[in-house]
Amino acid sequence: MSNIKIEPISPHQVDTxxxxxxxxxxxxxxxxxxxxxxxxxxxxDYHPDVLKAELSSDESDHRFVYVDGELAGYLKVNWGSQQTEQELDNAFEIQRIYILKAFQGYGLGKTLFELALDMAKAADFEWVWLGVWEHNFKAQKFYAKYGFEKFAEHDFVVSENKVDTDWLLRKRLK
Structure with a gap:
């Protein structure tokens, strides 16, 4: 059994x-x-100044996940003005859950996702929501198992010549 540890990310860890x-x-x-x-x-999106500002925000939370002491992935959640969309009142956004391929299959994405859900419930948010790429069928199926439903779409701008479509999925918490 691997030792899994989740820790807050501090602004001095911006380069990592x-x-x-x-x-x-x-x-x-x-x-x-x-x-x-x-x-x-x-x-x-990943410019050091952008990440430093995000890490310093009172309306975002970032966590690293480690497996046996090795950095394996991270979580980013937002609320208030830091959300990427302002579609829902009293809402909590799960913006990023990324796991390195070498650590996929350990259940880390699910662990971080459930941590985010627990954070949203503990903070008494009415809604939890996220964006998922329209072609990521595996993730869409995973979120549907938790009761998430599509309520909108938005453009995800990768570059000036590449814009993807993200489905916005939500779940009522209360």
Missing amino acids: LRQLAMDTYRETFGHDTTEEQLQAFFNK
Whole structure:
């Protein structure tokens, strides 16, 4: 049995977060995205200044997950003004759950997802929601098992010449 540990990410760990974010995003979407598009996305969304601001926000929470002391993935959740969309009142967003391919199959994504749900319930939010790529059928099926339903779509801008569509899924907590 592996030793799994989840810890908050602090602003001084921005470089580690940035590298992990780029590595996991590349592993997940590199098959459908050119190197130029990846770099444009990394330079915009994973710029150190952007990540530092996110890590310093009172309306976001970031966690690293480790397996036997090795960094395996991360979680990012938002509420209030830090949400990527303002579609729902009293809502909690699960924005990012990324696990390195080498650590997939350990149940880490499910562990982080359930942690996020527990955080939303403990903070007394009415809704929990997330965005999922329209072609990620495995994730859509996973979220449906937890009672999430599609309520909208939005553009996910990767670069100026690549825009994906994310389905917005929600679940009422109370």
